Amino acid sequence: MAPEPLVRIGFVAKRTGNAVSLIRYYANESLIPSVRTQGGNRMFPRSVIRRVSFILIAQNMGYALDDIRQLLQTLPDNRTPNKEDWARLSEVFNKHIAKRIAELTALKSSLEGCIGCGCLSLDKCKLYNKHDRIAEKGAGARFLLGDSPSDAVIK
Incomplete structure (x- = not known):
C-alpha cells in the first residue's frame, strides 16, 4: 500500500474552513497526526481533513476535547474513522443525543x-x-x- 500523500497545514485549514491556528492546536493536542519536514514545516496526511471534521462534529455535539481524544483513541493505528468506525461511534453519539433530548425536554417542561x-x-x-x-x-x-x-x- 502506497503511503498517504501529505498536505500542508494551510490546505487542511482551507479545506476544513478553519484557521491554521486551530489545526496547529489539534496537532499539538495529539488529536491529529502530523510530521515535520527537514525544513521544520508541519505536513499532514490528507485523511486528517476527515479527522478534523469528526472533531468539529463532536465539539458541536458538546463533547470536550478529552472525550473526543478518547473516542479517537479507540480507532486502530490512530487512523481517521472509516465507515465501520463511524457506525460504531455513531452509536455513542446517538446515546449522547438521546440523553440531551431527555434533558432538554425536562428543561422545556420545567421552564x-x-x-x-x-x-x-x-x-x-x-x-x-x-x-x-x-x-x-x-x-x-x-x-x-x-x-x-x-x-x-x-x-
Missing part, C-alpha cells in the same frame, strides 16, 4: 415551574422546596438533573 434551584422565589417552589430541602441532594437545578419534587417533601 414555567420549579427547577429545584433553591431560590424559593416562586410560589410553586415554596411548595416543592420548602426550606430548600432539595439542597441536600447537591448543587444545581436538581429537578432538571433527575431528582424528583417529591424528594423535597418532608415526610
Whole structure:
C-alpha cells in the first residue's frame, strides 16, 4: 500500500474552513497526526481533513476535547474513522443525543415551574422546596438533573 500523500497545514485549514491556528492546536493536542519536514514545516496526511471534521462534529455535539481524544483513541493505528468506525461511534453519539433530548425536554417542561434551584422565589417552589430541602441532594437545578419534587417533601 502506497503511503498517504501529505498536505500542508494551510490546505487542511482551507479545506476544513478553519484557521491554521486551530489545526496547529489539534496537532499539538495529539488529536491529529502530523510530521515535520527537514525544513521544520508541519505536513499532514490528507485523511486528517476527515479527522478534523469528526472533531468539529463532536465539539458541536458538546463533547470536550478529552472525550473526543478518547473516542479517537479507540480507532486502530490512530487512523481517521472509516465507515465501520463511524457506525460504531455513531452509536455513542446517538446515546449522547438521546440523553440531551431527555434533558432538554425536562428543561422545556420545567421552564414555567420549579427547577429545584433553591431560590424559593416562586410560589410553586415554596411548595416543592420548602426550606430548600432539595439542597441536600447537591448543587444545581436538581429537578432538571433527575431528582424528583417529591424528594423535597418532608415526610
